Amino acid sequence: MKLLILYTGGTIGMVAQRDGSLVPFHSDALRANVPDLARLAAEVDCRSLGQPKDSSHVGPDDWRAMADALWAARDEFDGFVVLHGTDTMAYSASALSFMLGGSFGKPVVLTGSQVPLGVLRSDGRDNLLTSLEIAMLRDAQGGPQVREVTVFFENRLFRGNRVYKHSARQFDAFHSPNYPELGRSGVELVLHRKRLWQPDLGEGRRTALNANVAVATLTPGMTEASLRAMLLGSGAHGVILQTLGSGNAPAWPWLAAVLTEAGAQGVRLAHVSQCRAASTAPSNYASGKVIQDAGVWESGGMTLEAAVVKMMLVLALEPGMQHAAWAASWAGERD
Structure with missing residues (x-):
């Protein structure tokens, strides 16, 4: 050996x-x-x-x-x-x-x-x-x-x-x-x-990536101008939002509009929880539905680290393939 x-x-x-x-x-x-x-x-x-x-x-x-x-x-x-x-x-x-x-x-x-x-x-x-x-x-x-x-x-x-x-x-x-x-x-x-993960032995390598990914943590008191700068003013092609609990956000009246605008401009948005032992999922809370309704991708228990790297690889795919690729478990990274 x-x-x-x-x-x-x-x-x-x-x-x-x-x-x-x-x-x-x-x-x-x-x-x-x-x-x-x-x-x-x-x-x-x-x-x-x-x-x-x-x-x-x-x-x-x-x-x-x-x-x-x-x-x-x-x-x-x-x-x-x-x-x-x-x-x-x-x-x-x-x-x-x-x-x-x-x-x-x-x-x-x-x-x-x-x-x-x-x-x-x-x-x-x-x-x-x-x-x-x-x-x-x-x-x-x-x-x-x-x-x-x-x-x-x-x-x-x-x-x-x-x-x-x-x-x-x-x-x-x-x-x-x-x-x-x-x-x-x-x-x-x-x-x-x-x-243990049982890989698809016929699955090939992934080599292309787009490293233009940012992380934005939603915190109490954040201003609309601050979040706009992160999502729309940074030039990032993809942003991982760190939300609260299992995918909630503060009840900011401007949040939905900012998220929707970023998506309309081609910025891919996904969210993970600030709580390490958590899985973002469809929410019954109004504050969570804002995230869902804006089309932000949920991450199914992925770590922030895995989400950042996966977003880089997903962004290198054709736009029509990106959401399905994000939602798939490539190597056991998500629930």
Whole structure:
């Protein structure tokens, strides 16, 4: 069995210099920092995706580069682990889950750490080694048990497009409030097989995207001028509205007109809840019906991160295909 570690940067790849400063290590130094890699019953290769990056700087061009690198190595390796910084890991995991397509059909596990590998009490070693073990899991026919993009962090395996970073201080940095964990590492490595995504192995890659997407959070006291600037004055082609509860909005008398005007000018609008454990759905409240009646797309439990990335990909489609594509579940990202 052959596994590939794709190193993109992030906290996990930092080592201490003699003066105590932290600098990124080259992928060749990974074995020196994690000697237990040699104990795995697999051949492990490690490659860098260009110059290591702080994940705050990772964006659409990097998602394409990651997807290209994984596809280029697909036939050579049985499973993949992507080392990534935590700040935008949820965005990259969502992007890869959509862009690789169902035909990729092999395990991709994103992981990282809150404390650098070069520090004695780093959480990175366990995260990396267990991620590799997850990528090794086979079914009775010898095929991979996991055929989707996942995130493994602090003993828990999640669907990659369902997570968000909830803590910069704790080792359990990621939560998945609207979909249960896929597995857990303890004395045994437990995988909940019925929760795993079963991809359409005939589904091809998605490569085109339009990154001109903005986020507008509806807050008490927001003025019409402010929302107009976000929806109509920013030049965005798509906007994700962060609504209240399960899809409600303040009772502003001007809201319906602004939303309708934005839609008429070709701006694609969708909404997710500001409440992380929530799913936007048709509302019985008058404040929610304003959102519905204006034609704003609901998101069915998608995270903000997944919604932003999916909107970028949807905007690259023909206009007549966009709503249906948004409403479809491409990789288990929505209810």
